[in-house]
């Protein structure tokens with residue numbers, strides 16, 4: 329790219345955008361340059377708090393700013409496709425919140441567009457970049473727990489029922505699978521570097537028609553079974569445990585945002601704690617930023633193929649539980 333720093337713009341300064349803005353301040357090669365909101369007051373307030381240089385009252389205006397190199401998208405799922413397309417058409421690199429789109433049809437089209445325009449496009453699956461995941465990777469690569477046979481992961485929180493909130497809202501592509509189930513799926517894929525050969529899935533749908541509790545059992549050719557639970561009806565352990573022939577690895581709660589993992593072999597336990605520098609988003613931002621500076625079109629930590637595979641599994645799971653969003657019909 330021939331630059332020393334990537335100047336980031338942000339679209340959708342809501343809840344999770346706070347974590348991005350806190351994290352980016354700890355990445356030397358990145359600058360939080362601009363923020364765009366459909367509401368200029370929201371952009372001004374957010375931008376002032378995090379010392380952005382530019383605040384815009386529309387996404388198009390920010391994308392017309394030639395100083396913006398890359399954009400982080402933090403809007404609800406339903407809007408990712410349109411937002412990403414707008415950014416790519418404006419010639420910007422993109423890091424988009426999970427899930428990258430609502431379904432595979434949308435993501436395949438955008439990956440093709442990004443390739444055609446030679447632009448970076450990445451799903452912001454931040455867990456894969458957390459420091460404690462480096463320890464887990466080292467334990468797995470050195471076969472500390474032997475052959476992996478079982479993975480157990482739960483993402484369960486108790487969210488008060490509110491039909492207008494994005495979690496329950498079908499118009500915003502709400503539901504536990506796309507919001508939370510994506511973490512056990514994407515982390516399991518990272519652990520095994522393999523896609524499931526088959527799965528069973530069950531779900532309870534809420535009054536609004538989105539899944540409020542989804543449970544799946546996935547089988548892998550290598551002889552591994554993964555059990556995943558995702559829901560917003562009850563608080564859960566929120567751990568991810570990998571069982572092997574010689575021991576186990578636990579990524580402690582909340583596994584998708586973890587700072588701690590334990591290796592247990594021969595009745596001996598080794599626990600490592602890796603605190604974040606800031607919100608924890610700094611690691612994915614650093615990975616994305618360095619990839620962009622290197623001229624890469626995707627991030628080594630999460631390839632577009634990985635994202636596409638998880639998206640396909642979620643498509644198929646939704647088909648089986650009968651969850652079609654109104655705007656997909």
Ligand SMILES: NC(=O)c1ccc[n+]([C@@H]2O[C@H](COP(=O)([O-])OP(=O)(O)OC[C@H]3O[C@@H](n4cnc5c(N)ncnc54)[C@H](OP(=O)(O)O)[C@@H]3O)[C@@H](O)[C@H]2O)c1
Nearest residue numbers: 340341342343344345365366367402403404405425426427
């Ligand atoms: N990585 C993580 O740990 C994590 C955690 C939570 C959420 N997320 C992901 O982050 C994304 C955003 O979630 P969030 O909870 O932060 O969203 P949010 O606070 O509800 O909304 C963020 C922004 O999206 C736009 N928006 C919200 N509702 C809208 C609507 N009905 N119509 C049009 N625009 C709307 C608004 O942008 P304007 O200001 O431009 O109007 C808003 O500021 C989702 O993809 C979610 O899955 C990730």
